[in-house]
Amino acid sequence: MTDGIDKETLFRLFETMLRIRLFEDRVVRLYPGQEMKCPVHLCIGQEAIAAGVCLHLKKEDYIFSTHRSHGHCIAKGMGLRPLAAELYGRSTGCSRGRGGSMHLTDPENGIPGTTAIVGGCIPIAVGAALSAQMKRNGRIAVAFFGDGAVEEGTFHEGLNYASLRRLPVIFVCENNFYATNSPQKARQPEVNIADRAAGYGMPGVAGDGNDVMFVHDSCREAVERARSGGGPTLLEFRTYRWKAHVGPDSDIAAGCRPAAEYEEWVRRCPLELCGQRLIKEKALTEDDIDRLTGSIEAEIDDAVEFAMNSPFPQQSEILDHVY
Amino acid sequence: MPWTRIQADDSRRPGIFRSSHAVREISYRDAIREALSQALSMDPDVFLIGEGIDDPGGVFGTTKGLREVFGSERVMDSPIAENGMTGVAIGAAVAGMRPVLIHMRVDFLPMSMDQLINHAAKWSYMTGGRVKAPLTIRAIIGRGWGSAAQHSQSLQALFAHIPGLRVLMPASPYDAKGLLLGSIASDSPTVVIEHRWLYDQKEGVPEEAYIIPAGRGTIRREGTDISIVASSYMVYEALRAADELGKKGISAEVVDLRSVFPLDEELIIASVRKTGRLIVADTGWRSCGVSAEVAAVAAEKAHAGLKAPVRRICLPPAPTPASPALEQAYYPTFQQIAAAAGEIL
Ligand SMILES: Cc1ncc(C[n+]2csc(CCOP(=O)(O)OP(=O)(O)O)c2C)c(N)n1
Ligand SMILES: [Mg+2]
Numbered sequence: 032m033t034d035g036i037d038k039e040t041l042f043r044l045f046e047t048m049l050r051i052r053l054f055e056d057r058v059v060r061l062y063p064g065q066e067m068k069c070p071v072h073l074c075i076g077q078e079a080i081a082a083g084v085c086l087h088l089k090k091e092d093y094i095f096s097t098h099r100s101h102g103h104c105i106a107k108g109m110g111l112r113p114l115a116a117e118l119y120g121r122s123t124g125c126s127r128g129r130g131g132s133m134h135l136t137d138p139e140n141g142i143p144g145t146t147a148i149v150g151g152c153i154p155i156a157v158g159a160a161l162s163a164q165m166k167r168n169g170r171i172a173v174a175f176f177g178d179g180a181v182e183e184g185t186f187h188e189g190l191n192y193a194s195l196r197r198l199p200v201i202f203v204c205e206n207n208f209y210a211t212n213s214p215q216k217a218r219q220p221e222v223n224i225a226d227r228a229a230g231y232g233m234p235g236v237a238g239d240g241n242d243v244m245f246v247h248d249s250c251r252e253a254v255e256r257a258r259s260g261g262g263p264t265l266l267e268f269r270t271y272r273w274k275a276h277v278g279p280d281s282d283i284a285a286g287c288r289p290a291a292e293y294e295e296w297v298r299r300c301p302l303e304l305c306g307q308r309l310i311k312e313k314a315l316t317e318d319d320i321d322r323l324t325g326s327i328e329a330e331i332d333d334a335v336e337f338a339m340n341s342p343f344p345q346q347s348e349i350l351d352h353v354y
Numbered sequence: 355m356p357w358t359r360i361q362a363d364d365s366r367r368p369g370i371f372r373s374s375h376a377v378r379e380i381s382y383r384d385a386i387r388e389a390l391s392q393a394l395s396m397d398p399d400v401f402l403i404g405e406g407i408d409d410p411g412g413v414f415g416t417t418k419g420l421r422e423v424f425g426s427e428r429v430m431d432s433p434i435a436e437n438g439m440t441g442v443a444i445g446a447a448v449a450g451m452r453p454v455l456i457h458m459r460v461d462f463l464p465m466s467m468d469q470l471i472n473h474a475a476k477w478s479y480m481t482g483g484r485v486k487a488p489l490t491i492r493a494i495i496g497r498g499w500g501s502a503a504q505h506s507q508s509l510q511a512l513f514a515h516i517p518g519l520r521v522l523m524p525a526s527p528y529d530a531k532g533l534l535l536g537s538i539a540s541d542s543p544t545v546v547i548e549h550r551w552l553y554d555q556k557e558g559v560p561e562e563a564y565i566i567p568a569g570r571g572t573i574r575r576e577g578t579d580i581s582i583v584a585s586s587y588m589v590y591e592a593l594r595a596a597d598e599l600g601k602k603g604i605s606a607e608v609v610d611l612r613s614v615f616p617l618d619e620e621l622i623i624a625s626v627r628k629t630g631r632l633i634v635a636d637t638g639w640r641s642c643g644v645s646a647e648v649a650a651v652a653a654e655k656a657h658a659g660l661k662a663p664v665r666r667i668c669l670p671p672a673p674t675p676a677s678p679a680l681e682q683a684y685y686p687t688f689q690q691i692a693a694a695a696g697e698i699l
Contacts, residue, residue, distance in 0.1 A: 068678040069500025120500065120677030131500040131676025147504045148465070149434045182433035183465070210434055212409035218433040286410055343679030353672045 036244050038314040040086070044243045045305045045315070046323060047082035051102040052302055053327050054111060057335065058101075058118065059279040066339075067118045069131035074102040076241075076273035079301035080205050081106040083246025084173060084266075087254045093141050093159040093172040095152035098133045099205075099272075100145040103175050108140040111334035121341035128344045129352060141170075149210070150183030152176060153202065157189045160200035160263075171199040171257040179210030181224050190265065194231040197262035201253045204267045205240060211276045212287045228265035240268025241301040244308075271296035356396045357539035362565045363532060366621060368572040368610070377558030385527035385559050386416040386492075386548065389534040390454065392563045394424045397452060400538060401428040403443065404456030404492075413456055414494070414553050436465035440491075444474050444543075447487040452538055460493035460509050460547060467512075474543040475518030486541040490534070495549045495586070495637060498681065503673035508638035510585075513545045514615035514647070520544040520568045521614040525589040527557045529612055532566030539565055547614075549587040549637065571618035573625070577607030580631040580695050583622060583648050585611040588635040588667070594688035599695055606695065614644050622648060623656045630661035633694050635686070640668035662698035667691050 036044075055075045061067060074081070077099075085094065085106035096103040104114060109125060117124030118132050126136050133147035143159065146152050156174035163170040180186055181204060193200050204224050208215045228235025234256070236249045246268055253264035271293070275282035283293050309315035380388070393400045402417060408431050412418030421429035432439050436457070443453040457463060463470070470491075477487040496506045514521045520542055524530040530548065537544035574589060575596055584592040589610045596606035609625050611618065626632050632652050634645040645666040652664060667686045675684055 068681075069502065069676050070505075117676075120679060122677075124677075126676075128677035128680065129503075129673075129675050131502045133502055133504070134676065147502075148462070179434040182435045184435065184437055211406045212411070213406050213431050217431045344675070344677050346679065346683035349670050349675070349680055349683050350672050 036247060038309070038312065040247070041244070041305065041309055042314060044082045044086060044247060045302070045309055047086065047106050048078040048243065048302050048305065049323060050327050051078040051081060051105050053324065054105060054114070054331055055101060057331050059274070061335065062279040068120055069118060069133070070277050071118065071132045071279065072099040072277050073274045073279065074099050074272070076296065076300070077205055077207060077270045078102055079243035079246050079305070080203065080240045080268045080270060081175070083243045084201070084203055084250045086247060087250055088141065088171070088173065091141055092170050093143060093156065094175065095143065095156040095159070095172065096145040096175040097149070097152060097177060097180070098147040099177065100135055100175070101132070104135045104137060104142055104145070107137070107142055109135065109137045109142060111330055112337045113137070115334040115338040116341050119338040119341070120343060121338055122344045123337070123341040127352070150176065150180040150185040153180060153185045153189040154192070156200050157193045157198060160193065160198035161196065163199055164196070169258065171201065171254065173201045173203055175203045175205060177210060178204060178206040178208065178215050178224060179218070180204070181227070182218055190228070190231045190233070190263070193263040194233045197260060199257035199260075200263045201250070201257055202263060202265045204265065206267050206269045207272045208269075209272070209276070209288065212282070223267065225265055225267035233263050233265060235265040235267065237267040238269070240270035241296070241299050241304060243301055243305050273297065360535065360539065360563050360565050362536075362567055364567050364570055366570050366572050366618070368574055377560055379556045380527060380559050381553060382527040382530050382548075382555045383415045383553040385531040386534060387418065387420070388559070389531040389563075390417065391420060391423070393454070393535060393538045394420065394428060396563065399450060400452045400454065401430065402454045402456060403430045403432050403439065405432050405434055405458065407431065407456050413458060414550065417456065436462050437469050440466035440469035441473065443489050444469060444477065444487050447489040448477060448485050452488050452490070454490045454492060454538060457491070457493045459496050459505055461504050461507050463491070463493055463509060470513070470519070470543075471516050475516045478542070479518060487543050488541045489543040490537045491543070491545045492534070493545060493547050495547060497549070497551060497685070500676040500678065500681070501674065502676040506674045508636070508669070510547055510614050511638055511643040514644060515642075518543065520616065522546045522568060522612065523586040523614055524548065524612060525552065525586050525610050527555060527559050529566060529572075531559055532564050533568075533612065535563055536565040536567050540568065544568065547586065551587050566612070568613045569616035569618055570613060571609055571611045571621040573621070574608040574610045575606070577605040577629065579605045579629055580633065580699060581607045581609055581625040581629045582633045582635060582691060582695075583609040583611060583625070584635040585614060585644065586637050588637050591686070591688045591691060592635050595691035595695065598688060598692040604695065604699060611644075611648070617647060617651060619651050619655065622651050626652045626656040627659035630659055631698050632660065632664045633667060633691060634664065635667040635691055638669060639671060640666055641671060643668060665694040665698055667694060
């Protein structure tokens with residue numbers, strides 16, 4: 032197979048993307064039931080980045096993420112049960128019902144936490160990388176963030192320090208061209224985000240974030256650099272969010288983004304692109320995809336049932352976990 | 355200066371709260387929008403800036419359509435760069451503009467604390483009063499639907515601690531318009547904190563521009579047995595508590611601070627002297643919070659009038675939980691206020 036990706040790897044990438052997509056699709060269907068009482072920022076359309084990056088990571092490597100983190104957490108190994116239970120506000124949720132969709136955690140799988148303050152996760156990932164360097168434990172850290180975070184001071188301060196100390200960290204910018212409803216052009220000069228890496232003396236790579244093979248390939252080098260003491264890398268993956276900024280609905284009819292732009296990106300669905308390729312290369316059949324879909328759906332059924340049958344936190348526990 | 359021509363209402367009258375028929379009723383949301391629109395019309399130095407303020411939602415409707423009327427040079431989107439953009443707004447203000455910087459949530463203001471505390475709040479003083487920074491910051495308290503720890507804070511006390519900043523918390527549409535216009539007219543940096551749950555509140559609001567100066571509270575309901583001092587959304591809980599207490603023959607006075615800094619000490623003292631009992635209800639936390647300040651005013655200046663210990667109704671000392679089960683326990687309601695009254699009567 033081309034691009035240095037073997038069939039096995041491609042299949043695993045596809046499987047991860049499918050797990051994210053099906054989980055998020057389920058959220059879309061269940062959300063109107065009003066039992067998932069927290070804002071959800073869905074990553075449908077952006078799955079390739081989470082899958083392509085996280086496949087390189089070891090369980091003990093760190094990821095940090097944002098308000099839009101379901102996909103990153105699933106790709107890093109978070110179980111669907113604690114994820115679903117968190118969305119339903121249950122005590123069995125990954126953050127024991129305290130965090131909701133925007134504050135997921137799974138320390139055993141290298142997810143110390145996610146933050147919904149734009150840019151907040153960037154210096155924190157740098158700090159985790161500092162810890163790895165000081166402990167010499169070989170771990171690396173990844174910060175996932177959106178194009179909006181590039182405007183925050185934390186981005187510049189974080190990249191500067193990471194480069195200064197040659198820290199094992201990878202900055203993964205998911206450029207979906209919007210922050211809430213503001214287009215990138217209304218907020219930033221037209222300079223590639225990846226080009227800013229040069230200002231900090233680190234490599235920067237930009238490319239198609241809907242092409243999981245490209246994501247996987249370009250991340251491989253960044254991971255090798257980080258692990259071998261070569262310091263940080265900035266990766267900019269261009270992609271598109273299919274749903275509204277927050278919630279399960281489309282925002283196209285409301286005039287938030289042009290319909291033609293949306294349709295163009297939907298035609299370039301990351302799962303389609305990868306699935307078609309697997310079929311063409313005879314690594315997978317339509318039947319295989321159906322079977323895989325069925326087994327992931329069963330996993331999601333189980334997760335949702337687990338969540339719904341789980342207890343809510345007790346009101347007497349309101350002061351727990353503050354310190 | 356167009357601002358000197360505007361009527362100031364420093365009467366401490368509760369607006370037209372329960373409506374006089376002569377005045378049209380509009381929502382808190384529209385009152386804010388009208389204030390912004392009038393400020394933009396009256397004074398070419400006024401401009402609005404903030405993340406997504408020109409998008410279809412228009413900051414919960416409060417900026418909707420303003421870009422179409424006033425153009426994108428005066429109603430502008432902003433990068434997501436709170437600290438830097440606060441500095442930009444301060445710079446524009448010291449150089450003659452009257453910016454209104456808008457944040458969808460007060461939780462994003464911690465990002466701008468350096469510019470706000472070290473720069474905006476100090477500029478007048480550091481320049482011996484020669485240079486003013488007439489900056490208005492609008493920030494919104496969110497709440498509910500699992501907004502959780504980073505999207506539902508009530509941070510008024512942080513700002514009220516800092517000399518050089520003014521902090522306003524309108525509870526009613528009349529006050530929302532008057533306080534916002536007052537803040538834009540004022541030469542001091544002012545943080546106006548709105549509560550998302552108030553946007554649909556309606557009352558009679560005069561069409562013409564008017565100003566409510568900082569530091570004037572108002573009496574929402576007169577009473578003789580107990581004073582409930584509240585602000586923002588808690589004013590409504592206080593009024594419901596007063597209804598409950600009324601059914602038991604207890605006459606509660608509800609004082610709306612409107613201005614968290616400066617505090618209307620005179621009004622608080624007069625009410626406490628009249629009733630002899632004080633409950634303070636705040637949307638924020640207790641420790642070093644607004645409720646502590648109000649209680650201190652009573653202790654320092656109305657101590658002889660107090661017949662019972664002061665009670666404070668605040669958030670429990672924890673970040674906001676996401677789970678609906680915990681959210682329910684987290685936010686105090688009129689019931690807690692009424693129960694506290696029962697304890698000290
Ligand atoms: C410091 C801060 N400012 C503003 C916000 C409000 N906000 C939440 S998400 C968002 C847009 C973020 O855009 P981007 O970083 O591109 O991520 P995307 O949502 O596109 O994935 C904004 C402005 C916030 N959460 N934190
Ligand atoms: Mg974006």
